[in-house]
Amino acid sequence: MKHIAFIGLGNMGGPMAANLVKAGHRVTGFDLSQTSREEAKAAGVTIAESAIDAVKDAEIVVTMLPAGKHVRAVWGELVPAMKKGTLLVDCSTVDVESARAVHALAERAGLAALDAPVSGGTGGAKGATLTFMVGGTDAAFAAGKPILEAMGKKIVHCGGAGAGQAAKICNNMILGISMVAVSEAFVLAEKLGLSHQALYDVASTSSGQCWSLTSYCPVPGPVPASPANNAYKPGFAANLMLKDMKLSQEAAAAAGANTPLGAAATQLYSLLAAWGQGGQDFSGVINLLRGKEGE
Numbered sequence: 001m002k003h004i005a006f007i008g009l010g011n012m013g014g015p016m017a018a019n020l021v022k023a024g025h026r027v028t029g030f031d032l033s034q035t036s037r038e039e040a041k042a043a044g045v046t047i048a049e050s051a052i053d054a055v056k057d058a059e060i061v062v063t064m065l066p067a068g069k070h071v072r073a074v075w076g077e078l079v080p081a082m083k084k085g086t087l088l089v090d091c092s093t094v095d096v097e098s099a100r101a102v103h104a105l106a107e108r109a110g111l112a113a114l115d116a117p118v119s120g121g122t123g124g125a126k127g128a129t130l131t132f133m134v135g136g137t138d139a140a141f142a143a144g145k146p147i148l149e150a151m152g153k154k155i156v157h158c159g160g161a162g163a164g165q166a167a168k169i170c171n172n173m174i175l176g177i178s179m180v181a182v183s184e185a186f187v188l189a190e191k192l193g194l195s196h197q198a199l200y201d202v203a204s205t206s207s208g209q210c211w212s213l214t215s216y217c218p219v220p221g222p223v224p225a226s227p228a229n230n231a232y233k234p235g236f237a238a239n240l241m242l243k244d245m246k247l248s249q250e251a252a253a254a255a256g257a258n259t260p261l262g263a264a265a266t267q268l269y270s271l272l273a274a275w276g277q278g279g280q281d282f283s284g285v286i287n288l289l290r291g292k293e294g295e
Contacts, residue, residue, distance in 0.1 A: 001026060004061070005028050006040075009030070009037060013062075015043075015122070056081055061088050079105055087112045087144055100162040112140040114144045115164040133158050170248070173248040242273050242278065
């Protein structure tokens with residue numbers, strides 16, 4: 001049993017912390033939201049008075065925060081309060097530069113660190129079926145892997161500091177682009193008088209097959225579990241996809257990589273958010289392409 005501090009107990013962090021409790025660990029947590037604190041407490045997490053209080057005696061500290069600026073600020077505050085030998089694991093999705101900066105912060109303090117963003121959404125967080133993309137040293141990865149295995153089913157060591165974030169950004173750029181492509185195909189099929197089911201039956205078993213089609217189909221009917229069958233309630237909100245697409249374009253600019261389809265998809269998700277649909281599932285981008293708010 002490990003003593004784990006968990007900072008950030010929201011839609012993703014709360015269920016992840018609960019799974020650590022289920023795995024037999026002693027988990028002390030903190031979140032700025034009272035609702036999140038109460039839900040985590042009901043799941044067996046001990047709630048601290050502050051983030052600093054949560055980490056003081058912890059062997060492992062996990063953070064799940066909104067953006068790079070929050071990770072930098074929270075780690076900057078908490079690292080001086082941690083005992084020697086503590087392992088820091090950031091599961092937020094942030095820019096690569098911020099991930100490398102907090103790795104360096106931990107290293108200067110003599111602490112090990114991992115960047116370990118996740119894929120799998122809230123369902124994966126609740127079911128402990130997340131995929132973790134991990135960056136850090138071999139030693140830090142070996143120390144953190146058993147903890148990550150309590151929250152996920154696939155743990156991939158992608159390389160050194162920031163490599164986990166790099167993998168997450170690249171993966172989600174694929175996802176964002178592929179959802180636009182699938183949506184465009186269904187919009188074209190509608191114009192050509194082809195039924196949703198007919199296109200799905202062909203594309204799902206042909207060269208057009210992809211996750212955005214077969215697991216998250218943007219039209220109601222073919223995939224009953226997709227958000228399209230529930231008025232595009234997320235799921236994975238369009239605002240979150242926009243955040244990840246922007247991260248991909250910032251990384252591309254910094255690295256000098258050409259990502260024209262990534263840039264075009266980012267513009268479309270920006271328009272979807274400006275259209276007032278950022279809180280809906282990102283598969284709702286099909287309605288932007290149709291020029292109407294829903295079916």
